[in-house]
Amino acid sequence: MSDWQEITGGVTAPRGYRAAGITAGLKPSGLPDLALILSDVDAIAAGVFTTNQVCAAPVEYCRQRLQAKASTRAILVNAGQANAATGEQGGKDALESAKALGQALNIPPESILIASTGVIGQRIRMDALLSGIPQLVAAASETGSDSAARSIMTTDLVPKSIALETTIGDRTVRVGGICKGSGMIHPNMATLLAFVTCDAVVSTSLWQQMLSRAADKSFNQITVDGDTSTNDTLIALANGQSRTAAITEMGPEAEKLEAMLTAVCQHLAKAIARDGEGATCLIEVQVSGAADDKAARQIARSIAGSSLVKSAIFGRDPNWGRIAAAAGYAGVPFEQENLRVQLGDFLMMENGQPLPFDRAAASNYLKQAAAGEYLKEDTVLISVSVGNGHGTGKAWGCDLSYDYVKINAEYTT
Amino acid sequence: MSDWQEITGGVTAPRGYRAAGITAGLKPSGLPDLALILSDVDAIAAGVFTTNQVCAAPVEYCRQRLQAKASTRAILVNAGQANAATGEQGGKDALESAKALGQALNIPPESILIASTGVIGQRIRMDALLSGIPQLVAAASETGSDSAARSIMTTDLVPKSIALETTIGDRTVRVGGICKGSGMIHPNMATLLAFVTCDAVVSTSLWQQMLSRAADKSFNQITVDGDTSTNDTLIALANGQSRTAAITEMGPEAEKLEAMLTAVCQHLAKAIARDGEGATCLIEVQVSGAADDKAARQIARSIAGSSLVKSAIFGRDPNWGRIAAAAGYAGVPFEQENLRVQLGDFLMMENGQPLPFDRAAASNYLKQAAAGEYLKEDTVLISVSVGNGHGTGKAWGCDLSYDYVKINAEYTT
Structure with missing residues (x-):
């Protein structure tokens, strides 16, 4: 393309x-x-x-x-x-x-x-x-x-x-x-x-x-x-x-x-x-349905930056509630009943309603995605939609591991 | 009082x-x-x-x-x-x-x-x-x-x-x-x-x-x-x-x-x-010299919330540069040449100029303060001044330890 x-x-x-x-x-x-x-x-x-x-x-x-x-x-x-x-x-x-x-x-x-x-x-x-x-x-x-x-x-x-x-x-x-x-x-x-x-x-x-x-x-x-x-x-x-x-x-x-x-x-x-300190994989967050691209990027950044989302991905834990919460505190207004959350191919929330999903299979997706078995790269995909707007945006982060703390606690001493 | x-x-x-x-x-x-x-x-x-x-x-x-x-x-x-x-x-x-x-x-x-x-x-x-x-x-x-x-x-x-x-x-x-x-x-x-x-x-x-x-x-x-x-x-x-x-x-x-x-x-x-997850001590940040109390509180919160400051305190590392940097990205304008940073009784920067200090003694302060040997409580004190304004504010946080990651990586699984 x-x-x-x-x-x-x-x-x-x-x-x-x-x-x-x-x-x-x-x-x-x-x-x-x-x-x-x-x-x-x-x-x-x-x-x-x-x-x-x-x-x-x-x-x-x-x-x-x-x-x-x-x-x-x-x-x-x-x-x-x-x-x-x-x-x-x-x-x-x-x-x-x-x-x-x-x-x-x-x-x-x-x-x-x-x-x-x-x-x-x-x-x-x-x-x-x-x-x-x-x-x-x-x-x-x-x-x-x-x-x-x-x-x-x-x-x-x-x-x-x-x-x-x-x-x-x-x-x-x-x-x-x-x-x-x-x-x-x-x-x-x-x-x-x-x-x-x-x-x-x-x-x-x-x-x-x-x-x-x-x-x-x-x-x-x-x-x-x-x-x-x-x-x-x-x-x-x-x-x-x-x-x-x-x-x-x-x-x-x-x-x-x-x-x-x-x-x-x-x-x-x-x-x-x-290559974030201590990271074991890349997290790509895709946001759509926002009023404009700037709003979408802001929500994506909030999710990619959440310590709780990052810790969950490190633990290979499909904890979608943390993703919804991080979208919610991004500072961008949206209606909760329009929220859609997807992790890889696993749809976990739609129209603000939680959906049943296979937790073991979703955790397995995280393990495989982080190991680079889905894309060419070791990437975990999070997709979120917040409404019917045309704004889209992406953000990238990494998981939060023990090693991040180790590297930063011991850096100058 | x-x-x-x-x-x-x-x-x-x-x-x-x-x-x-x-x-x-x-x-x-x-x-x-x-x-x-x-x-x-x-x-x-x-x-x-x-x-x-x-x-x-x-x-x-x-x-x-x-x-x-x-x-x-x-x-x-x-x-x-x-x-x-x-x-x-x-x-x-x-x-x-x-x-x-x-x-x-x-x-x-x-x-x-x-x-x-x-x-x-x-x-x-x-x-x-x-x-x-x-x-x-x-x-x-x-x-x-x-x-x-x-x-x-x-x-x-x-x-x-x-x-x-x-x-x-x-x-x-x-x-x-x-x-x-x-x-x-x-x-x-x-x-x-x-x-x-x-x-x-x-x-x-x-x-x-x-x-x-x-x-x-x-x-x-x-x-x-x-x-x-x-x-x-x-x-x-x-x-x-x-x-x-x-x-x-x-x-x-x-x-x-x-x-x-x-x-x-x-x-x-x-x-x-x-009692923050994995915390070993309380961090109290005191900010003065801001334009108003709200601005001071915002800077204090930025420092107390910095992963790098928190990791350094966990490592008992008197890494004052991270404190200065966290003050700088709080979103509150101030003149760098007015910045003053103190850790316990150790003055580390004044008028934007770094000061020589005894690194071992400052690290020792962190060890003792975190162990509760200075105050009644296990509290590390950070004091920052950003100018001549009358605004003051405090914020509280805790250090960032391996256990924080452990607790959050393993929570739902």
């Missing part, structure tokens, strides 16, 4: 991008911790950032850069220290990082965006970062995406990457992305970082609109533990190297590009939810 | 009340499961109920009764089945329960309020409930509060009860209360039920205003897992048996009564948070 295909290469799949990841010595673990994404020519940049009042210094830095509509050449990302709640010194460290990379690349520091992930309240180990920059720049290559994806990981178990390709006019257009999440909404680890590259020719304002809408259907619809990070950052570059005709307003070509951008964001967002 | 004293007797401490709890056979466990609170004379009633769109049949029933401003004689409470998401049949079951109790007490069914707690989506075992009513009525006594408190428990580890006494004019006035919570915001177990009795002479509208304000400073400020139940119910009766002059508007006497009512509600609310 989709008119694009998956390709390899991550953020270096689109034309004119290089990337790298190295071990600079920021993480105590000695794992890779410094990443670079580089466009050969000036790119336009769009961004979506955390709504947390306590935001990290690199987030403030990027917001200023995007407001000034500076063209972008590079994104520098460190893992290990979040540079959040670091006061004035944090802002100075972000500026100094950009300056050092600018010198090494021989470009203005204003062309550089910055992101950090790691422990809140800790300054970046600046000596390690600054000494690592020459090696990082030297390592940048057209096959460096995987290395970059690995260098931004924190408690992630796997690197997360995707690239898609389509044809616009007679030219090939590509969108690639990498991200990290894990304790997704995990402030201490600075949560979600996602970087998207694209070689389309598109106007800055349209690109920003597309990215904001794509984020609303992807990264804003995943939840691991309900906490919102100080460092959440999604940046998308477009460098025009596909040499298509310029896309400056909505129309068939813009829609094609936005659909592919959204697909990239959804792939990355689902990868984060599936 | 407070001009009341604690007395024994729970909901039967105020004059003119009786209570009872029996085993009617509603819970599979065979534990007590049916409770009655009875006023010898007509009482006025105020109520605060769940905001969940999916609300239980007894909640709808009580809302209708309170709207009709009917005088109240009795509250019937069953544990075992929540009578939520039970469709039309649920409403019929609630009506039939009230009718049966009315016949046994020889009072109109309109004088009876109803509450349920237990598994969502399950009908009340009506035969067991109906056969239990004569025994329940016969058991009602002036020493029955503890028995009633035990009969409304679900996964609660301890019954929760309090009574306070003060002097208004030359008369003694008493307020008593019992409640259940545990998986506090635990829809499957129907969450929070609280019942308050009082012998003051007070007007219905003033009593409702007092109760709503008291709930905002108590039950609405506790959080165990962020889920909002279908059955949350707080009902307060006032039967006038203290024979004070009528309190019909705010003034010194009304303020005294409201302060005592609030203290009863706060005691019960904290008891619920402390």
